Amino acid sequence: MVTEQNGMHADAPGSGKAWTGWRPFFVDHRVDESDAITSFWLRPVDGRTLAPHAPGQHITLRPTGEGAPAGHRNYSLSAPGDGRMLRISVKRDPRGAVSRWLHDHAVPGTAIDLLPPSGDFCLPASGRPLVLISAGVGVTPLMAMLEAVEPERRVAFLHGTRDGATHAFGARVREIAGARPGLTARVHYSRPRSADVEGRNFDAAGHLTVDAVAGQVPLGESDIFICGPVGFMRDMVTGLRKAGVPAVRIHTEFFGDFAVLDETAPDAAPALSSNAAMAAPEGLDPASIGAALLGSAADAVMASDREGIIVLWNAGSERIFGFSAQEALGRSLDIIIPEPLRARHWEGYHHTVATAVSRYGAGDMLSVPGLHKEGHRLSLEFTIVLIKDAAGTVTGMVSTLRDVTRRFEETRALKKRIAELEAAARPEG
Numbered sequence: 001m002v003t004e005q006n007g008m009h010a011d012a013p014g015s016g017k018a019w020t021g022w023r024p025f026f027v028d029h030r031v032d033e034s035d036a037i038t039s040f041w042l043r044p045v046d047g048r049t050l051a052p053h054a055p056g057q058h059i060t061l062r063p064t065g066e067g068a069p070a071g072h073r074n075y076s077l078s079a080p081g082d083g084r085m086l087r088i089s090v091k092r093d094p095r096g097a098v099s100r101w102l103h104d105h106a107v108p109g110t111a112i113d114l115l116p117p118s119g120d121f122c123l124p125a126s127g128r129p130l131v132l133i134s135a136g137v138g139v140t141p142l143m144a145m146l147e148a149v150e151p152e153r154r155v156a157f158l159h160g161t162r163d164g165a166t167h168a169f170g171a172r173v174r175e176i177a178g179a180r181p182g183l184t185a186r187v188h189y190s191r192p193r194s195a196d197v198e199g200r201n202f203d204a205a206g207h208l209t210v211d212a213v214a215g216q217v218p219l220g221e222s223d224i225f226i227c228g229p230v231g232f233m234r235d236m237v238t239g240l241r242k243a244g245v246p247a248v249r250i251h252t253e254f255f256g257d258f259a260v261l262d263e264t265a266p267d268a269a270p271a272l273s274s275n276a277a278m279a280a281p282e283g284l285d286p287a288s289i290g291a292a293l294l295g296s297a298a299d300a301v302m303a304s305d306r307e308g309i310i311v312l313w314n315a316g317s318e319r320i321f322g323f324s325a326q327e328a329l330g331r332s333l334d335i336i337i338p339e340p341l342r343a344r345h346w347e348g349y350h351h352t353v354a355t356a357v358s359r360y361g362a363g364d365m366l367s368v369p370g371l372h373k374e375g376h377r378l379s380l381e382f383t384i385v386l387i388k389d390a391a392g393t394v395t396g397m398v399s400t401l402r403d404v405t406r407r408f409e410e411t412r413a414l415k416k417r418i419a420e421l422e423a424a425a426r427p428e429g
């Protein structure tokens with residue numbers, strides 16, 4: 001939706017979605033934030049003013065143009081909107097398709113398409129103290145929050161990274177902290193180099209722990225935002241829950257599984273099978289029972305977000321499709337769809353997301369071909385449930401899939417045999 005503002009075209013503020021569908025942007029300029037993280041400032045080709053987004057939200061990016069990799073990826077917006085450009089900050093995955101392409105090929109003028117900002121990892125208007133905890137490239141949504149938070153609000157910003165070479169936004173955080181008495185910033189380097197000076201570019205050696213966080217703020221009274229590698233988030237969530245922080249005050253963003261430059265860096269912590277399990281406190285509460293059931297289900301249970309990125313992957317999914325949770329989370333559903341069927345699948349998927357109406361009724365059992373990691377075809381029965389927010393907008397889908405390959409093959413063989421018998425029994429001539 002667009003409105004006229006001061007004689008200029010502008011996206012409608014507060015309209016929920018800044019725009020609909022893919023919108024052409026181009027790279028305005030890029031800034032190296034660390035050895036592996038580069039920021040890309042993106043400007044809409046149509047020149048319209050951009051509606052503000054909620055700090056913490058992400059966009060979905062699709063490379064375009066000749067030689068660009070296929071597929072789309074999510075990137076958190078690392079700065080609050082200025083109405084003209086959006087900033088993303090991307091870590092180069094040496095084996096990754098899109099992040100590597102951005103780093104190696106996206107220069108001022110390079111065209112890309114974006115879906116509008118989305119996600120609910122955003123600042124609450126509670127006025128409570130804020131604790132922003134990140135490791136590695138997980139700092140990106142928290143930078144947008146830090147830049148946008150009201151000056152009078154008490155904030156603790158805690159960040160962990162390997163060393164001065166991997167440390168992004170250090171100077172900017174120090175600048176903000178210097179100008180704001182209510183802000184405490186603390187940075188841990190897990191393996192400082194000899195050039196890194198404690199007390200100047202970092203505050204302590206070793207991993208960022210809950211104890212380090214607890215020393216900074218009254219945890220029980222705060223809204224806590226965590227973003228980083230899954231193992232790091234799991235340790236933080238578990239530690240905070242044990243320290244008595246209610247689950248409702250802990251907000252997490254999961255970037256999916258992607259390779260790291262250094263496997264001993266904090267980013268390399270082991271992956272967890274699902275967001276549901278991550279938030280589940282220990283003990284017999286409904287969340288942990290739900291997570292346990294999900295883990296033990298024979299069927300594949302998976303959830304995908306609006307863009308078709310896998311956000312939940314249970315043990316049944318691992319068994320049926322061969323991808324571990326680590327390999328599947330954060331990837332597109334494309335990994336389990338045979339190539340010739342993908343275009344049709346996405347047409348239906350995006351239509352369902354846009355209209356909030358599924359072609360299928362909940363509980364309908366449908367039979368479709370699927371793809372195993374090893375490349376062989378599967379036959380699947382599945383049912384889907386749409387996840388909607390309070391406004392009725394589709395935020396994702398949960399699918400339950402059953403592997404019926406054997407039954408399908410048996411039925412096919414049986415039909416073939418019947419056809420042969422019928423042909424043999426038919427009188428000649």
Ligand SMILES: Cc1cc2nc3c(=O)[nH]c(=O)nc-3n(C[C@H](O)[C@H](O)[C@H](O)COP(=O)(O)OP(=O)(O)OC[C@H]3O[C@@H](n4cnc5c(N)ncnc54)[C@H](O)[C@@H]3O)c2cc1C
Nearest residue numbers: 073074075076089090091095096097098099140255258259
């Ligand atoms: C909400 C959200 C916000 C995000 N924000 C950011 C952000 O601010 N900054 C950022 O840098 N990232 C962010 N990400 C992660 C980002 O979306 C990408 O996942 C990341 O950039 C890697 O994408 P890629 O195309 O480079 O790698 P991909 O090509 O997706 O590969 C990822 C890894 O999987 C491995 N892989 C690929 N194919 C296979 C296969 N067939 N079998 C086994 N392994 C395989 C590759 O070796 C690689 O290491 C975010 C993700 C989400 C969900």
